[in-house]
């Protein structure tokens with residue numbers, strides 16, 4: 074569903090690059106009027122990456138720019154070869170003793186081809202296995218210079234980045250729109266070394282100490298006996314754990330909120346979660362939390378949409394990210410810092426900054442913007458880049474250091490460790506996507522898959538034989554500084570500070586900060602998830618936790634489950650709500666949003682043409698939906714009534730009232746006919762019905778208005794009609810700026 078212009082541009086770019094060859098046509102591309110060309114037979118070089126595709130810069134394993142073209146090894150020249158470069162004449166037939174005879178063991182090409190295939194898969198990430206990535210750039214405003222000496226945060230400094238978004242629980246092939254936390258990991262290839270900010274779309278975490286990480290993940294992953302359910306927390310072991318291990322309640326509440334089902338990676342906030350220690354040029358330190366603020370605002374799906382998408386388009390978030398970049402709607406975030414004084418208590422406004430189950434409300438410590446991230450290119454190759462990228466919290470650069478947060482400390486071990494299995498050995502930093510852009514001279518040698526051909530004889534220090542190289546750096550030459558914080562003399566214990574015992578006050582703060590519609594969604598989410606648990610005792614124990622968060626929350630979930638609401642075990646905490654935590658309200662850009670346009674051969678096709686152009690001009694994606702594929706009035710039809718489902722569109726515009734297609738469901742036709750009007754294809758009525766239920770803007774002009782009447786939604790909030798297509802679109806886009814028509818939900822925001 075790339076806009077045709079983009080496809081055409083890409084095709085032209087490829088054709089230009091492959092000089093002397095006939096233009097390439099993407100066979101069957103929507104709107105392509107040329108017939109598919111015959112398979113090219115004249116030898117030619119591989120095509121270069123498409124215009125929207127990036128690739129890791131080709132650096133030598135030591136970080137120096139080789140100036141070499143990006144062409145991957147294994148894909149050079151015009152001819153098919155073995156892995157050793159011997160040219161092959163046939164890759165379709167095994168070497169046999171006669172055409173009907175047995176295959177010969179001496180067929181090296183057969184064995185090499187199958188062996189390599191057999192080993193194509195690597196272990197998926199133990200968590201965050203499902204993800205999508207993109208290349209981009211980060212430009213600093215310079216506003217962080219007072220608190221950190223980090224070079225990439227100095228004014229106007231531009232740094233290449235690679236970002237990977239992910240779900241936590243599902244396997245590599247799981248659906249994108251499940252209810253889960255999302256990962257938001259950013260690799261900054263700075264000239265002082267690589268800095269990785271490995272965060273989530275939620276500012277708090279389930280556990281306070283990394284030693285509990287295997288427990289929460291074992292509880293949340295599928296049950297070990299039957300390996301179900303996939304990619305979700307709606308099952309007994311998850312709620313068994315979080316109801317017993319009550320420090321998880323705050324994060325669980327975020328997962329049950331709309332944050333657990335984002336509309337898009339592009340509409341998620343990101344959080345570094347932990348408190349970091351920053352150091353400025355003068356050596357002064359401060360504590361800080363990192364935030365990513367999306368330009369498009371924070372928006373979510375509604376639960377029914379998320380569930381439908383799991384079947385209709387399991388790759389929804391991945392597709393959305395790529396489509397937006399390819400359509401030129403480049404995703405953007407502002408990086409911000411909450412800065413706190415570095416006091417011995419390491420608290421701010423009474424909040425323990427080392428406790429990852431706590432956030433600091435923005436009303437108490439504003440998020441100060443320090444730079445802008447723009448994603449500019451999709452990967453050239455998913456495996457090489459998105460799958461092999463390896464993040465690590467220990468990848469720090471001068472000016473940013475860690476704190477004693479026990480969750481952070483354990484992570485410092487885990488990320489390097491896990492890559493040794495996942496990427497099979499210690500040389501994974503040499504994989505192109507992981508290569509630093511700063512020069513590397515590390516004295517690390519040998520190991521599996523060593524790419525570097527190291528020179529010299531003295532990978533040790535001190536030495537004279539390699540002229541003393543490499544030399545230690547200092548402040549002036551940008552050495553990393555381990556901040557010499559005083560470590561208190563204390564007994565060796567397995568214990569947490571008393572402040573870590575408060576498990577409910579911030580969960581309550583979050584709940585009280587939600588608007589009524591967001592609270593209603595939270596109640597529905599808990600009711601769904603606990604309704605999926607088989608053990609009554611687990612439901613009851615979780616209700617007890619909810620009672621300790623808020624009596625109304627508990628009562629409403631209990632009512633949904635048909636259980637009595639327990640009393641809290643302690644009086645509820647007195648907390649100030651933080652309006653910044655709500656995602657309802659405000660108006661936002663609509664870049665990269667998808668507008669479905671229902672067309673009818675008898676409708677106003679000129680008007681459709683104008684609407685399509687206006688949607689594209691607003692950096693949104695128009696998708697034409699018609700009874701059958703091909704073209705309508707010369708415009709490409711991207712969806713038919715058989716392939717279209719409402720959940721793909723952020724808004725719907727109707728340009729006609731299409732009669733039932735030959736493959737429409739007869740029962741619904743009869744019903745529509747009985748209403749006295751000319752029957753409309755029932756799948757169009759379903760589109761309208763679902764869009765309406767999900768709070769989406771719906772517009773119509775001309776005959777399209779008849780569909781609204783027949784669907785029973787005419788004249789309701791967020792349903793507009795106009796004389797022309799562009800006027801209808803204007804009204805729809807205006808509504809889309811608020812993300813949803815919130816008035817349609819049973820509990821509208823106050």
Ligand code: HDD
Pocket residue numbers: 198199200201204237238239255256257258271272273277278282283284286287345346347429462463464480483484487488489491492
């Ligand atoms: Fe983690 C991956 C984020 C706690 C152990 N984590 C991983 C990824 C993200 C996070 C975004 C995917 C990176 C990618 O795209 O490759 N993790 C977090 C956040 C945490 C957190 C925000 C808490 C604030 N993680 C955490 C703990 C541990 C781990 C406490 C272990 C003690 N995480 C891992 C891991 C993974 C990982 C096993 C799996 C794949 C990988 O690292 O490279 O090491």
